[in-house]
Amino acid sequence: QAVVTQEPSLTVSPGGTVTLTCGSNTGPVTSGHFPYWFQQKPGQAPRTLIYDLTNKHSWTPARFSGSLLGGKAALSLSGAQPEDEADYYCILSSGGARVFGGGTKLTVL
Amino acid sequence: EVQLVESGGGLVQPGGSLRLSCVASTFTFSDLFVDWVRQAPGKGLEWIGRSKSQRYSYTTEYAASVTGRFAISRDDSKNSVYLQMNSLKTEDTAVYYCAAIRGSLGSWGQGTLVTVSS
Numbered sequence: 548q549a550v551v552t553q554e555p556s557l558t559v560s561p562g563g564t565v566t567l568t569c570g571s572n573t574g575p576v577t578s579g580h581f582p583y584w585f586q587q588k589p590g591q592a593p594r595t596l597i598y599d600l601t602n603k604h605s606w607t608p609a610r611f612s613g614s615l616l617g618g619k620a621a622l623s624l625s626g627a628q629p630e631d632e633a634d635y636y637c638i639l640s641s642g643g644a645r646v647f648g649g650g651t652k653l654t655v656l
Numbered sequence: 657e658v659q660l661v662e663s664g665g666g667l668v669q670p671g672g673s674l675r676l677s678c679v680a681s682t683f684t685f686s687d688l689f690v691d692w693v694r695q696a697p698g699k700g701l702e703w704i705g706r707s708k709s710q711r712y713s714y715t716t717e718y719a720a721s722v723t724g725r726f727a728i729s730r731d732d733s734k735n736s737v738y739l740q741m742n743s744l745k746t747e748d749t750a751v752y753y754c755a756a757i758r759g760s761l762g763s764w765g766q767g768t769l770v771t772v773s774s
Contacts, residue, residue: 592753595757634700
């Protein structure tokens with residue numbers, strides 16, 4: 548089973564830009580891993596932000612975007628808002644199974 | 657968007673069993689992939705397994721950590737997916753979510769708490 552890695556914590560200033568990444572110990576992440584990104588706030592269920600690497604849901608704020616960056620899946624946030632402070636998780640598909648990253652705690656400060 | 661509602665959580669002793677249910681509001685339930693995800697207190701998300709759609713013969717996949725103890729089944733006539741958990745351990749204590757997260761679907765249930773304790 549693959550190990551999926553994310554930055555444990557990141558800080559961004561209000562209005563600033565930050566990139567979260569999602570890597571795999573089995574090699575470069577590709578679109579074939581069907582990366583998803585989720586946001587979770589305390590006491591709430593996760594909310595899906597990005598699916599299949601780059602696609603946004605109707606409820607995904609335009610300031611979020613997904614991409615590949617240096618062999619990893621990436622979630623970029625441009626123009627951070629206080630309400631973006633949350634935990635962010637990625638998930639990768641591999642051989643029928645799916646594996647979550649450990650999550651990134653994003654602080655907007 | 658699909659609405660998902662879990663139920664069946666509660667307190668169970670180590671070694672015991674529990675069955676969780678997930679009901680989906682969709683007219684095309686047989687087309688739905690449903691994942692089970694859990695989150696231990698203060699920890700991250702862990703993928704447990706998945707039930708694929710009718711087109712994929714309702715194949716199930718599991719994480720290594722639960723293979724042999726947990727089983728996913730479904731009843732399309734009830735728009736329901738089930739997670740049967742056997743030989744429960746204290747480390748299985750978590751909030752359990754069902755989710756329809758495939759393709760353009762991104763729905764999650766509200767979660768149900770399972771506590772394994774004597």
